[in-house]
Amino acid sequence: MKGVWTTDHVREAENRLLARVPDGSLMRKAAFGLATVALRMLAPRVTGRRVTLLVGAGNNGGDALWAGAFLRRRGVAVTAVLLAPDRAHPEGLAALRKTGGRVITEDAREAVRAADLVIDGIVGLSARGPLRPAAAELVEQVSAPVLAVDLPSGVEPDTGAVNGPAVTATATVTFGCHKPVHVLGEGAKRCGEVHLVDIGLRPELGEPDITVLEHADVGRLWPVPGPTDDKYTQGVTGISAGSSAYPGAAWLSTGAATLATSGMVRYAGPAAEAIRASWPEVITTGSVADAGRVQAWVVGPGMGTGASAKEVLAQVLEAEVPVCADADAITLLAKHEDLWDARDPATPMVLTPHDREFARLAGEVGDDRVAAALRAAKRFGVVVLLKGHSTVVAAPDGRALVNPARSSWAATAGSGDVLSGLIGSLLASGMDPWLAAGCAAMAHELAGELAAEGAPIPAGALLRQVPDAIRVLRAAAEPVTP
Numbered sequence: 001m002k003g004v005w006t007t008d009h010v011r012e013a014e015n016r017l018l019a020r021v022p023d024g025s026l027m028r029k030a031a032f033g034l035a036t037v038a039l040r041m042l043a044p045r046v047t048g049r050r051v052t053l054l055v056g057a058g059n060n061g062g063d064a065l066w067a068g069a070f071l072r073r074r075g076v077a078v079t080a081v082l083l084a085p086d087r088a089h090p091e092g093l094a095a096l097r098k099t100g101g102r103v104i105t106e107d108a109r110e111a112v113r114a115a116d117l118v119i120d121g122i123v124g125l126s127a128r129g130p131l132r133p134a135a136a137e138l139v140e141q142v143s144a145p146v147l148a149v150d151l152p153s154g155v156e157p158d159t160g161a162v163n164g165p166a167v168t169a170t171a172t173v174t175f176g177c178h179k180p181v182h183v184l185g186e187g188a189k190r191c192g193e194v195h196l197v198d199i200g201l202r203p204e205l206g207e208p209d210i211t212v213l214e215h216a217d218v219g220r221l222w223p224v225p226g227p228t229d230d231k232y233t234q235g236v237t238g239i240s241a242g243s244s245a246y247p248g249a250a251w252l253s254t255g256a257a258t259l260a261t262s263g264m265v266r267y268a269g270p271a272a273e274a275i276r277a278s279w280p281e282v283i284t285t286g287s288v289a290d291a292g293r294v295q296a297w298v299v300g301p302g303m304g305t306g307a308s309a310k311e312v313l314a315q316v317l318e319a320e321v322p323v324c325a326d327a328d329a330i331t332l333l334a335k336h337e338d339l340w341d342a343r344d345p346a347t348p349m350v351l352t353p354h355d356r357e358f359a360r361l362a363g364e365v366g367d368d369r370v371a372a373a374l375r376a377a378k379r380f381g382v383v384v385l386l387k388g389h390s391t392v393v394a395a396p397d398g399r400a401l402v403n404p405a406r407s408s409w410a411a412t413a414g415s416g417d418v419l420s421g422l423i424g425s426l427l428a429s430g431m432d433p434w435l436a437a438g439c440a441a442m443a444h445e446l447a448g449e450l451a452a453e454g455a456p457i458p459a460g461a462l463l464r465q466v467p468d469a470i471r472v473l474r475a476a477a478e479p480v481t482p
Ligand SMILES: NC(=O)C1=CN([C@@H]2O[C@H](COP(=O)(O)OP(=O)(O)OC[C@H]3O[C@@H](n4cnc5c(N)ncnc54)[C@H](O)[C@@H]3O)[C@@H](O)[C@H]2O)[C@@H](O)CC1
Pocket: 014, 018, 026, 027, 030, 056, 057, 058, 059, 060, 061, 063, 122, 123, 124, 125, 126, 127, 128, 129, 130, 131, 132, 135, 149, 150, 154, 175, 199
């Protein structure tokens, strides 16, 4: 598991650390790590290569200047462009000048265009809003790889939001820990490869604000049948989905539950015949009332939002087993407040809205997706999985998890139905609902990646890769044999 800390918490931790280490040592450590990554990006030839530093008003620029001094000692031709000459970090500037680095304050276009590598030290943790026009104009001239200091300038550090001109980095060096920008939204895409440089901050940081699961974590958590298990003991998943208009949603969701875990799947709804034909191992009935016992329900995909769908949703909520409510079930819950009364608040529930469903339920998502999901989770007493390129999973107790996607191939019609089936089967296995949603999000994204291999895919292709995705996750959890 990887931890992520908000800028406020990073700053507090930095202040505690700064109080007990010699002046300037932290920045030099950070800059040395930055220079090391820069050298790797320049390799194999380093001497005589041209590195241009874009230097802003604060310590972010200070890091870039100190790194420039380290690079000079390795024979790199370093030019620093000072965007705020009066406020450039004095010690960093002195260090660069001492090593023979060139410093310019105007006519910087050529230095930017001719660079082999650009280091973005325009703004870091104190960044607010997009790049200012002068910086934006310079950044537009860049064609070389960009190494961002702490974060790509112009991106919001705590949300990853991009609301105007911002740097797109080839790689980003983060100091001490990961921050929200490195895992959230457009910002995460702008970071490129993220390198963590240890500056001794970890002991000062406390509990992370956001968790990012890794393949091995999910592989370890994935339910595996034991020698004494049978089809019931592993948990039975119930799927209440589909309609005559949308039988495919039922097919995708049921298929995902069938492929994700070894227990049993029951389907209840109007697509029973179609399900029987393609998933013969699923026990099908026409209605939730006749379905028999399940350990978790998935409800909503393609079920419609009329009176009969509302009645079905109420029955599922009254069953007092964990529920994953998706798609139309979310719209129904937003429309009919009385539906919430059908639910036992102590029984786990996962809601899986995309942005428009979220807006119906809890207002516009806004830039801060983690805060929005946490707010809704607390308000409704449920786990909220907010879909998108970075999936956010928030629990009512304040836990937040982010699953950053490596590609966007999963953004295709019906792929959300697959996700709900995965979550349902993990809930049925008895997994904590926050982890169930997080593990499902990762398996889902990985299945999409494996299926796509660089070309668009339908949701059915993503579904078929679920077993391979589970294999990859479980393999990551196995100890490496020498
Ligand atoms: N505090 C520490 O001990 C350490 C800090 N480090 C570096 O310090 C950085 C934070 O430094 P600072 O707090 O001095 O602030 P920054 O360097 O992030 O920002 C400096 C100033 O830039 C201006 N600014 C804000 N938004 C802007 C925008 N969109 N365009 C242009 N200018 C903008 C503001 O006036 C702000 O105060 C970190 O990102 C990291 O790079 C590292 O050296 C590690 C140690």
